[in-house]
Amino acid sequence: MRPHRAYVPAIEDEFWIEGREARHLVRVLRARPGDRLTLFDGRGTEARARVVAVEGERVRVRVEERRSARREPPAPVTLYLALLKGEKLFDAVRMGTELGVSRFVLLETRHAVAKAIRPQKLERLRRVAIEAAKQSGRTELPGVEGPLALEAVPPVEQGLVADPRAGARVFEVLDPARPVALAVGPEGGFAEEELRTLVERGFTPVTLGPRILRAETAACALVALATAAFGQ
Ligand code: SAM
Numbered sequence: 001m002r003p004h005r006a007y008v009p010a011i012e013d014e015f016w017i018e019g020r021e022a023r024h025l026v027r028v029l030r031a032r033p034g035d036r037l038t039l040f041d042g043r044g045t046e047a048r049a050r051v052v053a054v055e056g057e058r059v060r061v062r063v064e065e066r067r068s069a070r071r072e073p074p075a076p077v078t079l080y081l082a083l084l085k086g087e088k089l090f091d092a093v094r095m096g097t098e099l100g101v102s103r104f105v106l107l108e109t110r111h112a113v114a115k116a117i118r119p120q121k122l123e124r125l126r127r128v129a130i131e132a133a134k135q136s137g138r139t140e141l142p143g144v145e146g147p148l149a150l151e152a153v154p155p156v157e158q159g160l161v162a163d164p165r166a167g168a169r170v171f172e173v174l175d176p177a178r179p180v181a182l183a184v185g186p187e188g189g190f191a192e193e194e195l196r197t198l199v200e201r202g203f204t205p206v207t208l209g210p211r212i213l214r215a216e217t218a219a220c221a222l223v224a225l226a227t228a229a230f231g232q
Contacts, residue, residue: 042141111188
């Protein structure tokens with residue numbers, strides 16, 4: 001069986017894993033001395049490690065081999081995603097993490113149903129990103145930031161905004177040699193002025209096809225098309 005993949009913010013030669021990750025190892029996986037683990041620090045280092053002690057809800061591990069690993073898109077992919085109501089952001093962050101998003105930035109937009117996000121929900125979104133990164137073999141952990149007013153989006157080197165009225169398709173406009181920022185609107189779509197602001201900041205409107213997608217579906221489609229254009 002493949003060793004369990006555990007996220008730790010820093011990998012030392014021998015150390016205690018504590019908190020949520022250790023509780024999962026102890027309660028769910030019933031970790032025992034001698035068990036093998038793969039550790040990753042979310043910043044490009046992975047390690048083969050062995051459990052050497054379990055005390056209460058903490059787990060001591062010894063690193064046997066450490067290596068640099070990279071299973072990331074060739075250039076960073078930032079996803080500016082409008083706040084969405086209910087559980088939709090969880091789906092978008094989970095699938096976006098699996099697909100290679102480097103950074104999620106949540107946006108306050110005019111036609112959104114959800115106008116704000118509670119700090120607890122933001123924290124849950126970050127945990128969803130960690131779980132998705134563990135399961136998909138990501139070597140870098142995407143940040144989940146915001147919420148940011150749409151007007152505060154900075155100028156980008158290369159950007160694509162999903163807009164059902166656009167004519168251009170992702171593969172026609174994306175330069176795979178440069179980092180890309182992507183933007184997806186809320187349930188009610190971006191307001192005209194918001195689209196204008198994004199275009200001024202360097203975003204090109206792109207279509208995702210003739211059907212109207214739910215925002216979380218659109219986010220996944222846009223990320224998948226961008227990473228496909230990156231050759232992944
Ligand atoms: N009536 C809204 C509109 O016209 O924008 C529909 C909003 S849609 C439910 C939510 C978001 O998903 C949109 O703001 C857009 O970013 C993206 N989206 C959905 N379908 C799309 C498509 N076919 N092409 C481009 N973007 C799309």
